[in-house]
Amino acid sequence: MSSLEELSHRHEDEAKLTESEAVPRGAPILELRGLQKKYGLVEALKPATITFLAGEIHAIVGENGAGKSTLIKLLTGVIRRTAGEVLWCGKPVQLATPNEAISRGINAVHQEVVLCPHLSVAANMFLGDEMNRYGLMRKGAMERAAQAVLDDLGFQLPAAALLGSLTIGQQQLVATARAAMRGIRFLIFDEPTAYLTRQESAQLFRLIRRLRDQGVTIVYISHRMEEVFELADRVSVLRDGTHVGTRLISETNENELIALMINRSIEQIYHKEKVPVGKVIVETRGLSGPGFSDVSLSVRAGEIVGLYGLIGAGRSEFALGLYGRQPVSAGEIFWDGAKVEIRNERQAMELGIALAPESRRDQGLCLNLPIGLNINLPIFRRLSSGLTIRRGDEAANADRQIRDLRIKTPSRRVLASAMSGGNQQKIVIGKWLSHGARLFIFDEPTVGVDVGTKAEIYRLFGELLKQGAGIILISSYLPEVYELADRLHVFRGGRLVASHDHRAATHEDVLTQAIGI
Amino acid sequence: MSVDTTTESAPAPKKGTNILLGLTLLGLLLFLWLLLGLSTNAFWTPNNISNLLRQGAMTAILAVGQTFVIITAGIDLSVGAIVGFTSVIVAWLLQAGVPLWLSIILTLLIGVAIGAFHGFGIVRMGLPPFIITLATLTSLRGIGLLITNGSTISISHEGFTNFSRADFLGVPSLFWMVILVAIPAFVFLHLSRWGRYLFAVGSNKEAARLSGVNVDRTIYLAYILSATCAAFVGLLLASRIGIGNATQAEGWELQAIASSVIGGTSLFGAVGSVHGPLLGAFILATINNGANLLNLNSFWQRIITGLLIIVIVYFDQLRRRGSR
Numbered sequence: 001m002s003s004l005e006e007l008s009h010r011h012e013d014e015a016k017l018t019e020s021e022a023v024p025r026g027a028p029i030l031e032l033r034g035l036q037k038k039y040g041l042v043e044a045l046k047p048a049t050i051t052f053l054a055g056e057i058h059a060i061v062g063e064n065g066a067g068k069s070t071l072i073k074l075l076t077g078v079i080r081r082t083a084g085e086v087l088w089c090g091k092p093v094q095l096a097t098p099n100e101a102i103s104r105g106i107n108a109v110h111q112e113v114v115l116c117p118h119l120s121v122a123a124n125m126f127l128g129d130e131m132n133r134y135g136l137m138r139k140g141a142m143e144r145a146a147q148a149v150l151d152d153l154g155f156q157l158p159a160a161a162l163l164g165s166l167t168i169g170q171q172q173l174v175a176t177a178r179a180a181m182r183g184i185r186f187l188i189f190d191e192p193t194a195y196l197t198r199q200e201s202a203q204l205f206r207l208i209r210r211l212r213d214q215g216v217t218i219v220y221i222s223h224r225m226e227e228v229f230e231l232a233d234r235v236s237v238l239r240d241g242t243h244v245g246t247r248l249i250s251e252t253n254e255n256e257l258i259a260l261m262i263n264r265s266i267e268q269i270y271h272k273e274k275v276p277v278g279k280v281i282v283e284t285r286g287l288s289g290p291g292f293s294d295v296s297l298s299v300r301a302g303e304i305v306g307l308y309g310l311i312g313a314g315r316s317e318f319a320l321g322l323y324g325r326q327p328v329s330a331g332e333i334f335w336d337g338a339k340v341e342i343r344n345e346r347q348a349m350e351l352g353i354a355l356a357p358e359s360r361r362d363q364g365l366c367l368n369l370p371i372g373l374n375i376n377l378p379i380f381r382r383l384s385s386g387l388t389i390r391r392g393d394e395a396a397n398a399d400r401q402i403r404d405l406r407i408k409t410p411s412r413r414v415l416a417s418a419m420s421g422g423n424q425q426k427i428v429i430g431k432w433l434s435h436g437a438r439l440f441i442f443d444e445p446t447v448g449v450d451v452g453t454k455a456e457i458y459r460l461f462g463e464l465l466k467q468g469a470g471i472i473l474i475s476s477y478l479p480e481v482y483e484l485a486d487r488l489h490v491f492r493g494g495r496l497v498a499s500h501d502h503r504a505a506t507h508e509d510v511l512t513q514a515i516g517i
Numbered sequence: 518m519s520v521d522t523t524t525e526s527a528p529a530p531k532k533g534t535n536i537l538l539g540l541t542l543l544g545l546l547l548f549l550w551l552l553l554g555l556s557t558n559a560f561w562t563p564n565n566i567s568n569l570l571r572q573g574a575m576t577a578i579l580a581v582g583q584t585f586v587i588i589t590a591g592i593d594l595s596v597g598a599i600v601g602f603t604s605v606i607v608a609w610l611l612q613a614g615v616p617l618w619l620s621i622i623l624t625l626l627i628g629v630a631i632g633a634f635h636g637f638g639i640v641r642m643g644l645p646p647f648i649i650t651l652a653t654l655t656s657l658r659g660i661g662l663l664i665t666n667g668s669t670i671s672i673s674h675e676g677f678t679n680f681s682r683a684d685f686l687g688v689p690s691l692f693w694m695v696i697l698v699a700i701p702a703f704v705f706l707h708l709s710r711w712g713r714y715l716f717a718v719g720s721n722k723e724a725a726r727l728s729g730v731n732v733d734r735t736i737y738l739a740y741i742l743s744a745t746c747a748a749f750v751g752l753l754l755a756s757r758i759g760i761g762n763a764t765q766a767e768g769w770e771l772q773a774i775a776s777s778v779i780g781g782t783s784l785f786g787a788v789g790s791v792h793g794p795l796l797g798a799f800i801l802a803t804i805n806n807g808a809n810l811l812n813l814n815s816f817w818q819r820i821i822t823g824l825l826i827i828v829i830v831y832f833d834q835l836r837r838r839g840s841r
Contacts, residue, residue, distance in 0.1 A: 363721075367721065368720050369787055391708075
C-alpha cells in the first residue's frame, strides 16, 4: 500500500463512514436539485440541477462571472444556498458550514493557496490534524510521513522546507497533497494550473487521474479548453449564473462548448470600431521599474494597444509605473512627443492619463461609500467653488454618468458595495469619463463581469476611440486582447517579449510566447 | 434601455441612515432629560443646565476632532494628554507675561505641531496611528510634568479665567465654543472636497490615491485638526479650572472616542458625521450629571457608559446590516 493510501485510510477510520454512504463507481454521489444562490436581488446562481458521479472527473467551464466560484462556495459550505436541495449519497444534506463539507469528504483546492507560509510543508499538510503523542506534536514523524506522501506522488518537494519559500505552483501541489491525504471522496480544483509550469501541471494531472481511479470524484474548474478535453469524463457549462448543459466529453467538441459558454458569436461580443488612427499620444522608451524592465511601446490616438501575459508578467506593474503610482527606475516617457516625468498619480491625471486598475475591490472603488462620491472622486477640485462643493453640479455629474453608462441603481446615494461586478466596473469607468482623459489604461476590465456588460464595455472602448483617445488594454484573457487590440504586446517575466499586429499571430503563438517554452 | 429617472426619489441609504441615527440620538438625549427632570428636582434648574452644557462642551469639541481621524480609519489616543499639556503651556506663557492673544495663538500652534508630528509618524515613518498617538500620550504628560516640575501653574489673568464662567444670551460661553467649532467642522466635513477626501481615504486608500487624492496630505490634515481641537479644549480647561496641570484630562481621549462611536462613527473608517459626536458627547455628559444628581456611586457612571456604548453600536450595526 502506498503511503498516501495509508494516510488517507487513517482518516477514513476516524471518519467512520457508515455502510450506507458507500457509493459504487458510476452512481450519483452528489446531486444538486434546483440549487440557487441570491445576493440581495442579484441571482449569482440560477436554479441548477447537476449530478456528480462517483469516480468521475467532471469539468465545469464558464466565463468569469458565470457562477463557477459561487457553485464551489456552495459545495464547500462557505456560503449557504438560497433555495434548492443537495443530495449526498442519496440523502438530503445541509452543507451549511465548511466543517460539514469536510467531514463528508468534500474538499477544495483553491487557485490562491490558503495555507500558512510561515509553517513548514509538513506542518501545513497536517494543519488541524496533527499527529500527537502524550499531547505533544510528533514533528519528526509528521515530516517523514509528509515526505513519503510527496515522494509517492512524485512531487519532489522537501517536507521540512517553509511553505513560503516555494513557488506558487509548488505551494499549489502541497495544497493538493494535503487535500489528497485527508480521506477525501469529492475534490474540487479551482483553476489549479493558473500558476503552474507545464511540468507541474503534468504532475498534477497524474495525481488527479490517480485519485479518480481510487474512486474519488473530481470537479475540475477551468477555462482552458485543452485541459478539459485532456482530463475530464463529463463537462457542465455555466453561463451568466445558469447551468446550460452537461455533456460527455466523448460526445462534444470545443466549438459546441464555446457556443454554450457565450451563446453568441465572437464577432457580436468583440465589436471593434474602425477608427482612423492618429498621432502618437504616449511613448515609452526602455521604461523600467519594480516588476518590469526595458519596456518600449507607443499608443496612438484611436487605437487599442493590448498587453497580454500571465499574472505577474509585469503588465500591471508597467501600468502603475506609467501612471506614477510606482517609481520608474530607468527609461523615458514621451507625451505628445515631449519628454515628461510622471512622479505621482496627480501628474499623470493632469497630463490626461486615466487608470482603471486591476482590482476593483482593492484599488478601484471606495466600496462603503456612495456611487456618486466614487464617480466624482477625481474631479472634486473642479466641482468646488472656493471652500465648498457645488452640490448641484456634483449630483448632476453623478447622475449623468449613471444614465450614460446604464449603471443599474435606484440612486447615486447607494453604496458601491451593493452593485454587481459589472456595475462596479462601470462606476470605475464613469469616474474616468467624468475626469476626461486622452489615454485610458484598462487593467483586466472584464474580470467578474457578465457577457452583456462585457459587450457594453467593449462598445464604450469604441466611443472613447472615436473621441480621439488611446487605450491600453491589459488582459490575461487572450480572446479579448486578441480580438480587440490593434497592436498586441506579449509580456513575460517583466519584459515585453513579442509584438503583433491585429490578428497577425495565432492564439498558440501568443500563448507560447507568454508562457515561454 | 434608459434608466428610469423616477427611481431617483428612492430612499437614499447613506443620508437616510445618517439622519435616522441623528434623530434617534436626539430622542435618547431628550428622553434622558425628561427622565431626570421627573426623578429629580435639581435637574431643570438654570444652574444645573449651564453646568451640564459646560461639562459636555469640552468632550464635544474633542469628539469632533477625533471623528475626523476615525473617518480616515485612524485613531487619536493623544487628545487627553494634549489637553493637559496645552493647559500647562498657556499657563506657563501667561505666567511669563506673554500677552493673552499671543498665548492663545501659540498654544493652538502647539496643537498644530503635535498633529503634524502624528501625520509625520504615520505617513513618513509608517507607524500605526494607535502606536504614534499612544507614544505622544505618555510623552506629552511627561514633558508637561517636566515643565511644571510636577506641580501646577496657577493662572492669575482674570479675563482668561472669567471667560469660562461667563454667559452670553443666557448660554454658557463654553457651549458657544462648541458652536464655534461645529459650524466650520460641518462645512469642512459635509460640504467641502476635503471632507469627501477624508471619507475616501478611510474607505480605500489605494482607490483614493489612484483617483488623484493626495492621501498623505489628507492624513496630515485629519491629525492636525484633531490635535488643534484638543489644544483648543486645553485653553478652555485652563480657563475653567484656573491652573495649568499636565495630569488633567486623564482618560478624556476615551470619552471622545466613546462620544464619536455613540454618534455613529465607524472605527473601520468612512462612516461619520459632525452632529453625531456632538450628541454623543452630551448624552455622556447627561449620564454623568444625572448620576451625580441621583447620588449614584460615581463608579456606576462608568458602567452605564460602557453598557451604552455596547447597546448603541450594536443596534447601529444591526440597522446597517438590515439596510443591505
